[in-house]
Amino acid sequence: MIKIVILGGGNVALHLFSALKSDAGISVVQIYNRSIKKLEHLRNEIALTNNLSELVPADIYIIAVTDDAIAGVANALKDREALVVHTSGSASLEDLKPNKRRGSFYPLQTFSKEKQVDFRTIPICIEAENEADLDLLHRVASAISSQVVPISTQQRQALHVAAVFVNNFTNHLYFVGSEICEQNKLSFDLLKPLIKETAQKLEMLDPFSAQTGPARRHDISTLTRHENQLKQENHKAIYKLLSASITTTYGKKL
Amino acid sequence: MIKIVILGGGNVALHLFSALKSDAGISVVQIYNRSIKKLEHLRNEIALTNNLSELVPADIYIIAVTDDAIAGVANALKDREALVVHTSGSASLEDLKPNKRRGSFYPLQTFSKEKQVDFRTIPICIEAENEADLDLLHRVASAISSQVVPISTQQRQALHVAAVFVNNFTNHLYFVGSEICEQNKLSFDLLKPLIKETAQKLEMLDPFSAQTGPARRHDISTLTRHENQLKQENHKAIYKLLSASITTTYGKKL
Numbered sequence: 001m002i003k004i005v006i007l008g009g010g011n012v013a014l015h016l017f018s019a020l021k022s023d024a025g026i027s028v029v030q031i032y033n034r035s036i037k038k039l040e041h042l043r044n045e046i047a048l049t050n051n052l053s054e055l056v057p058a059d060i061y062i063i064a065v066t067d068d069a070i071a072g073v074a075n076a077l078k079d080r081e082a083l084v085v086h087t088s089g090s091a092s093l094e095d096l097k098p099n100k101r102r103g104s105f106y107p108l109q110t111f112s113k114e115k116q117v118d119f120r121t122i123p124i125c126i127e128a129e130n131e132a133d134l135d136l137l138h139r140v141a142s143a144i145s146s147q148v149v150p151i152s153t154q155q156r157q158a159l160h161v162a163a164v165f166v167n168n169f170t171n172h173l174y175f176v177g178s179e180i181c182e183q184n185k186l187s188f189d190l191l192k193p194l195i196k197e198t199a200q201k202l203e204m205l206d207p208f209s210a211q212t213g214p215a216r217r218h219d220i221s222t223l224t225r226h227e228n229q230l231k232q233e234n235h236k237a238i239y240k241l242l243s244a245s246i247t248t249t250y251g252k253k254l
Numbered sequence: 255m256i257k258i259v260i261l262g263g264g265n266v267a268l269h270l271f272s273a274l275k276s277d278a279g280i281s282v283v284q285i286y287n288r289s290i291k292k293l294e295h296l297r298n299e300i301a302l303t304n305n306l307s308e309l310v311p312a313d314i315y316i317i318a319v320t321d322d323a324i325a326g327v328a329n330a331l332k333d334r335e336a337l338v339v340h341t342s343g344s345a346s347l348e349d350l351k352p353n354k355r356r357g358s359f360y361p362l363q364t365f366s367k368e369k370q371v372d373f374r375t376i377p378i379c380i381e382a383e384n385e386a387d388l389d390l391l392h393r394v395a396s397a398i399s400s401q402v403v404p405i406s407t408q409q410r411q412a413l414h415v416a417a418v419f420v421n422n423f424t425n426h427l428y429f430v431g432s433e434i435c436e437q438n439k440l441s442f443d444l445l446k447p448l449i450k451e452t453a454q455k456l457e458m459l460d461p462f463s464a465q466t467g468p469a470r471r472h473d474i475s476t477l478t479r480h481e482n483q484l485k486q487e488n489h490k491a492i493y494k495l496l497s498a499s500i501t502t503t504y505g506k507k508l
Contacts, residue, residue, distance in 0.1 A: 067476070090476060090479065090480075108444055108445070108447070108448055109447060109448055109451060110448060110452065110455070110466060112455065112458075112459070112464075114458060114459075115455070115458060117451075122447055123443075123444045123447065125444070147443075147444070149441075149444065154438065155438050155439070155440055158434055158435075158437070158438035158440065158483070159434075159435070159438070159440060159444060159445075160480075161434060161480050161483055161484065161493075162430075162431040162434040162435055162440075162445060163431075163445065163448055164467055164468070164480065164493070165427045165428075165430045165431045165434070165489075165492070165493075166427055166428055166431040166445050166448060166449050167448050167449075167452045167466070167467070168465070168467030168468075168469065168470070168496075168500070169427050169492070169496045169500075170424050170427050170428075170449070170452050170453075171452055171455075171461050171464055171465055171466075172461075172465065172496055172500050172503070173419045173420055173423050173424050173427070174419075174420055174424075174456060174461035174464075175461035175462055175465065175503065176419045176499075177416040177417075177419045177420040177461075178461050178462070180416040180419070181413070183412070184408065184409050184412035185409070186405070186409055186412065186413060187403075188460070189377075190362055190379070190401070190403065190413060191362070191413075191416060191420050192456060192457075193362070193363060193375050193376055193377060194362055194363055194364060194417055194420060194421050195420050195421075195424070195453050195456060196453050196454075197363060197364055197371075198364065198420065198421045198424050198425055198453070199424075199449050199450050199452070199453035199454075200450075200453075201364070201366065201369070201425075202428060202446060202449060203446075204366070204369060205366070205368075206432065206442070207425055207426075207428035207429035207431075207432050207442075208429055210366075210425055210428075211422070211425055211426065211429065212364060212421070212422060213418055213422030214418070214422075215422065216422070222321070222344060226414075226415050226418065229411060229412070229415055230415065234498075235419075238419070238423070238495060238496065238499060239415075239418070239419075241491060241492060241495050242422075242426055242492065244488075245426060245430075245488045245491075245492060246422070246423075249426070249429065
């Protein structure tokens with residue numbers, strides 16, 4: 001039985017708890033959070049604490065707090081023999097410095113409070129400084145996910161940037177789409193099937209082959225007309241830059 | 255029975271044919287294409303021609319060719335009494351000028367040769383210059399789609415630009431993600447669940463509320479670190495511009 005303490009009360013911590021608790025080989029023994037109020041609904045399921053000096057013994061401490069808070073929480077664990085990991089995409093293992101056994105446990109997904117997730121489909125990237133710890137993390141990750149990948153810190157940080165492009169920036173493009181709809185008294189719902197299909201297409205085609213549109217076709221007259229149509233400066237700037245980037249990708253120039 | 259001739263042999267034309275042919279109230283009587291070779295596989299299903307002077311009589315001629323070719327094809331229909339429409343997101347009805355009854359029939363989706371589409375989920379935007387023609391288009395569109403929306407030319411052109419943002423540009427961000435993965439010896443598959451979830455989230459949250467990430471949090475230190483991490487100039491430029499646009503959207507400045 002692998003004993004785990006989760007530190008944090010945000011979306012990653014709570015989704016992780018609900019995935020881990022149902023595995024027979026794993027026992028989540030405690031959740032720590034600065035504010036315990038947020039976790040009251042779990043009171044009957046799991047031991048809770050808001051006091052870092054009251055943490056119970058465990059094999060792994062999973063720190064799922066904001067990047068800025070990692071070092072502070074890790075410091076309270078400095079005398080433990082256990083493995084200490086964080087769930088951050090960008091923090092280095094240096095942030096866990098006082099600990100002897102350090103690692104990371106990075107689930108590559110966006111978590112919302114409102115939405116259940118199927119952890120089996122979420123890649124978990126793991127990292128540790130020795131084989132035994134990597135094995136331990138592998139056992140835990142495999143218990144909840146079907147895609148477990150050992151990676152380096154540099155790879156994890158690269159994945160985190162890539163995730164910003166495909167998640168944060170993509171969502172902002174959806175927002176621009178919704179603004180254009182609103183400005184033209186159109187329902188944003190009209191764009192939703194297209195948005196879904198754009199994502200689903202990757203099951204069949206890599207994004208290089210899937211590219212379509214005026215920039216891909218080097219259709220200068222449509223590009224110019226579109227730019228003139230756009231009223232907001234940031235829309236225009238995004239339109240120009242992304243069209244130029246697509247054009248260059250396919251060996252042409254604007 | 256509404257008789258339809260489809261003009262064009264591309265993805266829109268062929269997907270439209272396969273959706274329309276199964277409706278009892280509609281009869282596709284002919285497909286025209288400049289090159290008939292491309293359509294040989296339909297030889298036993300439908301009358302084919304590559305000669306604009308051999309078009310058979312119909313109630314509606316649907317021109318599903320590239321924007322540049324619309325006017326040429328429309329010109330061959332100038333003496334017909336029938337309704338002539340195109341499927342373009344950006345062409346005006348002027349391109350159908352010689353015809354007396356003009357309109358547009360714009361399915362808002364991206365079509366690939368390789369992938370079947372469920373037309374019922376695809377919004378069809380329709381436009382005509384009089385009520386009777388709009389009704390006729392409504393009947394045809396409703397036969398294959400559950401979302402039919404009468405719109406103006408200006409609205410259609412705005413939708414087309416919005417579609418470039420949520421489809422073409424989004425796909426390019428997927429491509430940037432795949433480049434970052436490749437440069438770091440990571441499988442692009444790791445990003446696919448995140449990509450899917452980003453699109454699916456719109457079922458629950460509008461894109462303004464769904465926004466997350468360092469730019470949204472105004473987390474300057476992560477933004478700076480990410481920029482420094484990126485090696486390719488176009489990646490850096492996209493990162494900066496989209497982060498600035500997100501930051502401004504939420505009332506801050508970079």
